[in-house]
Amino acid sequence: MRHHFRTSYSQEIRSYEDGRQLMWYLLLLLVAIVAPFLLDEYLLGEATQILIWALAGMGLMVLAGHTGQVSLGHGAFLACGAYMQNFLVSLSIPFLFALPLSGLFAGIVGVCFAVPALRLSGVYLSIATLALGAIAEDIIIMLEPWTGGVEGVYLDSAVFLGIDFDRYADGLSPLASAGHNFYWLCLMVVLLVTIGYINLLRSATGRAITAIRDSEISARAIGIDVAKYKTLSFALSCFVTGIAGALLAHFLGAFNYEAFTILISIQLLMMITIGGIGYIHGAFVGAILIVLLPLWITIIREHVSGFLELGNASIPGLDQAVIAVLLILFILIEPMGVYGRWLKVRGWWRLFPLARKKMFRRHRTYLKTERLR
Amino acid sequence: MSLLKVNELTMRFGGVVAVDQLSFSVEKGEVLTLIGPNGAGKSSIFNLISRLYNANHGSIYFNDTEITQLPAHHIAGLGIARTFQNTELFEHATVLQNILTGCHVLRSTTALQHLFFTKKVRHEALEHRQRSEEIIDFFDLQSFRHSVIAGLPYGVRKVVEIARAVACRPALLLLDEPTAGLSAEESSDVAFWIDDLQKDAGMTILMVEHNMDLVLRVSDRIIALEDGALLASGSPQEVLEHPDVIAAYLGTGTGEQMDVTL
Ligand SMILES: Nc1ncnc2c1ncn2[C@@H]1O[C@H](COP(=O)(O)OP(=O)(O)O)[C@@H](O)[C@H]1O
Ligand SMILES: [Mg+2]
Numbered sequence: 001m002r003h004h005f006r007t008s009y010s011q012e013i014r015s016y017e018d019g020r021q022l023m024w025y026l027l028l029l030l031v032a033i034v035a036p037f038l039l040d041e042y043l044l045g046e047a048t049q050i051l052i053w054a055l056a057g058m059g060l061m062v063l064a065g066h067t068g069q070v071s072l073g074h075g076a077f078l079a080c081g082a083y084m085q086n087f088l089v090s091l092s093i094p095f096l097f098a099l100p101l102s103g104l105f106a107g108i109v110g111v112c113f114a115v116p117a118l119r120l121s122g123v124y125l126s127i128a129t130l131a132l133g134a135i136a137e138d139i140i141i142m143l144e145p146w147t148g149g150v151e152g153v154y155l156d157s158a159v160f161l162g163i164d165f166d167r168y169a170d171g172l173s174p175l176a177s178a179g180h181n182f183y184w185l186c187l188m189v190v191l192l193v194t195i196g197y198i199n200l201l202r203s204a205t206g207r208a209i210t211a212i213r214d215s216e217i218s219a220r221a222i223g224i225d226v227a228k229y230k231t232l233s234f235a236l237s238c239f240v241t242g243i244a245g246a247l248l249a250h251f252l253g254a255f256n257y258e259a260f261t262i263l264i265s266i267q268l269l270m271m272i273t274i275g276g277i278g279y280i281h282g283a284f285v286g287a288i289l290i291v292l293l294p295l296w297i298t299i300i301r302e303h304v305s306g307f308l309e310l311g312n313a314s315i316p317g318l319d320q321a322v323i324a325v326l327l328i329l330f331i332l333i334e335p336m337g338v339y340g341r342w343l344k345v346r347g348w349w350r351l352f353p354l355a356r357k358k359m360f361r362r363h364r365t366y367l368k369t370e371r372l373r
Numbered sequence: 374m375s376l377l378k379v380n381e382l383t384m385r386f387g388g389v390v391a392v393d394q395l396s397f398s399v400e401k402g403e404v405l406t407l408i409g410p411n412g413a414g415k416s417s418i419f420n421l422i423s424r425l426y427n428a429n430h431g432s433i434y435f436n437d438t439e440i441t442q443l444p445a446h447h448i449a450g451l452g453i454a455r456t457f458q459n460t461e462l463f464e465h466a467t468v469l470q471n472i473l474t475g476c477h478v479l480r481s482t483t484a485l486q487h488l489f490f491t492k493k494v495r496h497e498a499l500e501h502r503q504r505s506e507e508i509i510d511f512f513d514l515q516s517f518r519h520s521v522i523a524g525l526p527y528g529v530r531k532v533v534e535i536a537r538a539v540a541c542r543p544a545l546l547l548l549d550e551p552t553a554g555l556s557a558e559e560s561s562d563v564a565f566w567i568d569d570l571q572k573d574a575g576m577t578i579l580m581v582e583h584n585m586d587l588v589l590r591v592s593d594r595i596i597a598l599e600d601g602a603l604l605a606s607g608s609p610q611e612v613l614e615h616p617d618v619i620a621a622y623l624g625t626g627t628g629e630q631m632d633v634t635l
Contacts, residue, residue: 009502013495196488203487203494204501207466207474214463221423221461223449223478223541232484278465 015198032187036173036180044177045167050284050291051186052247057272057283058197059241064269065278066201067233068213069118070126073133075265077238079140080106081245082255086153087146095158095165099189099246106242107235114234118227121216133265140257152256155249158182167251186247193240197280200236209233263320270327276339285338289326294319374437376401376545376577377422377453382431384414384421384601391417393601394431399545404571404578406588408612409598410621415581416458417601419547422579423448423455435545450478454543456534458550458581464523468514468533471522472505475540479504505540512536512566528559535563539570546570548580552587560587567591585613597621 006012016022036044056078064070084105088098117128140147147153158165165181173180200206208229211219219226252259267290275286297318334341375398384392391414399405407415420426422433424445432441435451443451454475463471479501482494509518512532522530531551538546548567552560564587570576571591582588588595588609595612597604605615612618 009499009506010495012502013498199490199494200484200487203490203498204477204480204482205484205487207470208477210466210470211463211474211477214465215461217425218457218461218463220425220445221449221455221457222475222537223446225444225446 013202015195015202029191033184036176036183039177041177041179044179044183046291046295048167048179048183048186048251050287051183051190052244052251053268053271053287053291054284055186055190055193055247056241056244056268057275057287058193058280059237059239059244060268061272061277061280061283062197062200062209062240063233063237065272065282066206066213067209067230069121069230069233070269071129071237071265072126072269073129073131073136073262073265074237074241074268075260075262076132076136077106077110077241078245078248078264078268079136079257079260080109080238081242082249082259083140083143083147083153084242085246085249086155089156089158094160095250096160099243102246103239103243106245107239110234110238110242111231114231118230118234130262130265133262136260137257137262140260148256150256152254152258154254155252158250165250167253182250189243189247193243194280201280205229205232267320267323270323272337274323274326274330274337276337276342278336279339281339281342282337289338290323293322297322374401375399375434376436377579378434379418379422380432380434382418382421382433383429384417384426385429390601392421392428395598395601395603396431397596397603397606399577399579401544401577402571402575403593404567404580404591405594405596406592407579407581407596407598408583408588408618409604412600413598414601415598416549419455419549419579419581422547423453449541449543452542452544453547454538454541454545455547456531456538456549456551458553460527460530460534462522462530462534462537465521467519467521468517468525468529468536469505469509469519471533471537472508472540473501475537476501476504478541508536508540511539511569513562528555531555532559532563535566539574539576542574543576545577545579548578548582550581550583552582552584560584563587564590589613 016025035047039047056074059077060071060074063074081102084102085095085098088101089095093101113132117125120128141149143149157169163181164170165185167179167182169181170178201210208219208224209232211222211224212226212229216226248259249255271286271290272282273286274289275284276282330337336343377399379398380396382392382395383390393414395414395418407418409415417426421428422440424440424443424447428441432439434440435453438451440448440451463474466474480497482491482497486494509515512535514529514533514536517525517529517533522533525533531554535548535551538548551567552563555563567578567580568591571578578591580592592609594607595609596606597612597615597618599617599621604617604621605612607615
């Protein structure tokens with residue numbers, strides 16, 4: 001049994017529970033930093049992709065997980081970031097400067113969408129975002145001069161101050177796998193965003209947005225400007241998603257509208273739901289699952305088809321189907337996602353041997369009345 | 374000068390007149406209780422004052438500034454906090470987080486500063502943490518500090534809601550049936566707290582309550598309502614002995630059944 005014994009308030013407002021937890025996170029960071037020396041080029045590419053999806057996942061998590069405004073069309077903001085990045089780089093703006101600008105562009109588009117859309121709530125807002133995600137493809141194709149239409153675009157290589165950040169570039173160290181410059185860049189961005197996110201959540205702004213998620217009425221009565229915080233959350237969410245899009249653009253090198261179909265939006269939402277909605281960790285867990293899923297499916301298939309002699313014919317849509325089944329299972333069995341389940345397991349160990357089953361039963365949410373009587 | 378002044382306030386839901394040409398005022402430092410049968414419009418008055426509902430007619434003044442048209446989120450900042458009849462807490466947050474959220478209007482830092490968790494933010498966070506702890510001590514919530522609301526018993530939730538409302542140091546506290554559903558012991562705790570909030574913290578309290586023991590124990594003044602309109606107002610004794618009030622409560626009657634000891 002472990003117990004947190006605190007002796008000052010500053011121990012409560014810091015971003016980690018105790019020295020032990022901090023040590024684990026620093027160790028994780030260290031492993032992430034040296035990963036290019038440990039992984040081959042293919043796996044490093046997967047790791048880079050995990051970082052990019054975790055970034056996009058954090059973007060959606062602020063909005064859907066912490067503000068309670070579920071967006072089914074975040075792929076549109078991913079596209080905003082990606083195409084803006086391409087456009088800015090083609091104007092020979094250094095790509096590192098273009099990165100935040102692309103995020104900013106996505107954020108502004110997000111706010112323009114949010115201001116009218118936030119009159120809607122719950123499922124109506126989701127439907128509006130779904131519509132946005134669905135028309136994103138058509139808009140991309142229509143804006144041919146900037147987006148290359150159906151053909152798509154090829155990005156110039158990402159060079160900054162003579163250092164090549166291209167995904168396949170050899171990079172700074174001959175010992176590390178190719179593409180590590182770009183990997184480290186992604187890691188840096190993810191780190192900065194995560195720190196900002198943690199800071200936000202432990203301050204008044206974070207409490208305001210989670211208050212809106214849990215009870216809008218109470219939030220207003222406490223003095224929280226609901227419209228303002230929803231818009232802010234939209235802006236931050238789209239900003240981060242936009243940066244993820246810009247990084248994705250460099251990662252892909254060449255892309256067209258197909259990279260931003262409505263399926264991507266839905267996959268993003270499924271990702272954070274399976275990972276654990278309402279937790280920053282959930283975005284990371286979800287990204288790892290989703291990015292590595294095809295790899296796992298391939299491995300499993302090799303074993304299974306060796307067994308059943310099915311051959312190696314590919315099954316279209318298998319990945320999506322597996323994700324969908326996972327999602328359904330999670331919603332039925334563990335709505336708090338992988339991370340939520342982990343918290344319960346950890347809680348059980350911490351209380352060992354005092355834990356009782358009913359301590360971890362799903363919380364009953366009291367019926368909310370529409371009327372305030 | 375009255376702290377809160379309500380002038381000829383009217384509010385309708387379609388054909389139902391929830392509040393009907395109602396005027397009253399709340400004096401600084403008093404505990405004023407609204408009584409009346411269910412559907413008399415008590416909660417509607419609270420929702421009008423906290424601007425969750427719009428009045429059809431009439432005006433509300435707080436500290437001599439008109440608040441009838443203000444957006445709801447400005448109200449707490451002016452110094453009016455409230456609880457809800459059926460508790461509206463942040464279910465997924467802990468007791469401490471709920472109380473800290475109640476400190477929202479006390480903050481002087483911006484979202485940008487929060488993003489970087491600057492020195493000022495840190496300082497303010499510590500201040501709010503300290504304030505929350507004082508409130509937790511006051512309401513005896515120490516053992517629930519880190520419990521998530523969704524798992525708490527009803528009685529504790531009611532208290533947490535009062536604690537959250539008090540967090541922003543309001544001048545006027547609106548309590549909508551604070552002891553509904555509480556045990557006798559819990560109700561008497563609430564009576565103590567109301568007393569302390571009035572006498573020590575100098576808060577003015579406007580309350581809706583059905584528990585007559587509590588009402589008589591803490592109220593300085595009572596207003597009786599029926600169908601959204603004022604039936605009687607005055608000292609507890611005056612109101613409870615008022616023939617119209619007795620009639621409203623007991624149908625018709627002589628008042629002898631209303632066995633109140635003052
Ligand atoms: N949101 C609402 N929609 C429709 N009618 C309402 C609403 N809120 C209150 N009412 C009506 O207004 C009247 C007063 O209700 P309320 O203020 O809740 O009374 P009380 O709190 O005194 O029991 C009742 O007749 C009720 O049916
Ligand atoms: Mg009521």
